Amino acid sequence: MSETGSEQTEAWTILRMLQWTTDHLKKYGSSSPRLDAEVLLAHARNCQRIDLYAAFNEEPPEAVKAVFRDLVKRRAKGEPVAYLVGKKEFFSLSFLVNNATLIPRNETEHIITECIDRIKKNPPQSPLRIADVCTGSGCIAVTIAKECQRLGFPAELIAMDLSNEALEVAKQNIQLHNVQNSVETLQGDLLDTIPENSCDFILSNPPYISDEEYLKLDKSVRDYEPKMALVSSPSGLEIIKRLIDQATSKLKTGGWLIFEHSPMIAQECNSQLSQSKTPTGPWSDIRLVKDLAGLARVSIARKP
Numbered sequence: 629m630s631e632t633g634s635e636q637t638e639a640w641t642i643l644r645m646l647q648w649t650t651d652h653l654k655k656y657g658s659s660s661p662r663l664d665a666e667v668l669l670a671h672a673r674n675c676q677r678i679d680l681y682a683a684f685n686e687e688p689p690e691a692v693k694a695v696f697r698d699l700v701k702r703r704a705k706g707e708p709v710a711y712l713v714g715k716k717e718f719f720s721l722s723f724l725v726n727n728a729t730l731i732p733r734n735e736t737e738h739i740i741t742e743c744i745d746r747i748k749k750n751p752p753q754s755p756l757r758i759a760d761v762c763t764g765s766g767c768i769a770v771t772i773a774k775e776c777q778r779l780g781f782p783a784e785l786i787a788m789d790l791s792n793e794a795l796e797v798a799k800q801n802i803q804l805h806n807v808q809n810s811v812e813t814l815q816g817d818l819l820d821t822i823p824e825n826s827c828d829f830i831l832s833n834p835p836y837i838s839d840e841e842y843l844k845l846d847k848s849v850r851d852y853e854p855k856m857a858l859v860s861s862p863s864g865l866e867i868i869k870r871l872i873d874q875a876t877s878k879l880k881t882g883g884w885l886i887f888e889h890s891p892m893i894a895q896e897c898n899s900q901l902s903q904s905k906t907p908t909g910p911w912s913d914i915r916l917v918k919d920l921a922g923l924a925r926v927s928i929a930r931k932p
Contacts, residue, residue: 640693643684645669649700656704664709665700671713672696706848718767721774724800728793729765730857735888735919736833738926739768742886742917743829744775752828755782759878761818761832761871763787764857766798766811768831773807785811786822791856818867819874830875832887838864841892864893869900872929876906879931885911886928894924901929908932 638644646665653661670677672695673688688696699712710716710731715724718732719740725731747756756776760769769787776783785807787798795813802811814821819830837858842850849858860867868889875885889897894916901914911929919925 639687641685641687642669642673642680645688645693645696646680649696652700653703656706658703664703667709667713668699668703669696672699706851708848708852711852716765719771721767721771721805723765723767723770724797724804725765726797727852728791728854729797730833730853732765732767735925736768738917738919739831739833739886739888740771740775742926742928743772743831743884744779746829746884747776747781748779752781752783755784756828757826757880758783758785758829758831759819759822759827760785760787761830762834762857763789763798763813764794764833766801766813768833769798769811770801770805770807772831773810774805777807777810783810786814787811788814788816788819788821790815790817791854794854794857818871819878822874822878824877825880827875827879828883830871830879830883830885830887832871834867834871834887834889835860836864836868836889836893838862838890838892841890863896864890865896865900868893868897872900872904876904876931879906881908881931883931884928885931886926888926891923891925894927897927901927906931 646669649665650661653664658664666677666680670680672692702712703709708731710725711727715722716732719737723732758772763769766787769785773783773785789795792815795815798813802808835858839862841864842859871887879885898916901911904911909932912932913930915928916924917926917928
């Protein structure tokens with residue numbers, strides 16, 4: 629936002645700032661430059677995005693412009709908007725995030741809908757026991773807890789992660805959404821610390837990116853989001869294989885395993901479930917769920 633030459637005579641109104649920033653971020657490869665500009669300016673101004681539209685002709689004070697300029701510079705270098713403003717919307721809820729956690733994405737919402745659909749079809753008579761493995765920001769566990777509260781279903785959730793830094797963020801989100809009575813956090817490697825035959829649902833957005841796929845990710849992901857939450861192994865399957873193996877004994881009879889994966893390994897995940905056996909027999913009701921782009925994104929299986 630230059631203020632030299634003839635531009636000094638034209639006020640930097642909110643509308644002009646948004647227009648200039650949209651063009652600027654477009655040059656630096658942003659896929660949503662106008663949205664980025666609005667979110668950053670609303671954050672700098674400490675207001676809602678919708679409030680910007682009623683203030684297009686206003687010129688913000690210099691302090692706001694200075695904060696906004698810094699945010700735009702960092703965004704142009706690739707830093708994700710969610711980390712710049714410290715939050716991201718997921719399933720119509722706002723979650724605190726930082727670079728110890730993945731940024732919640734729309735694709736992960738399919739885990740929520742598939743889980744809640746199954747709870748609705750078989751309403752529990754006693755509290756459900758649900759484990760959210762590799763919880764990160766806690767967005768899955770918190771959202772499931774909120775949905776169960778809204779629907780009147782009793783549920784006890786465990787938000788688990790190997791990273792203590794991620795669990796600190798999850799704890800903040802649990803408090804923020806007032807679900808501390810139904811969600812606890814637990815540090816551990818996948819399901820190691822969970823008793824056998826104790827879970828009605830095991831949900832997870834685990835690391836599933838292969839080494840090759842990681843190199844092709846957007847630079848903003850590789851440079852800023854935690855690699856340990858993204859990359860599993862050269863093939864991307866190692867952690868998922870361990871998750872499936874552990875879930876065979878940790879789920880109750882009739883319990884569900886629902887996890888996200890890359891579309892590139894969807895068929896391998898399906899094959900892994902088909903070949904794996906639980907103590908009560910082969911997995912049943914195995915299916916793949918496609919995301920809004922038509923890509924196989926989530927696998928589901930039931931312990932018989």
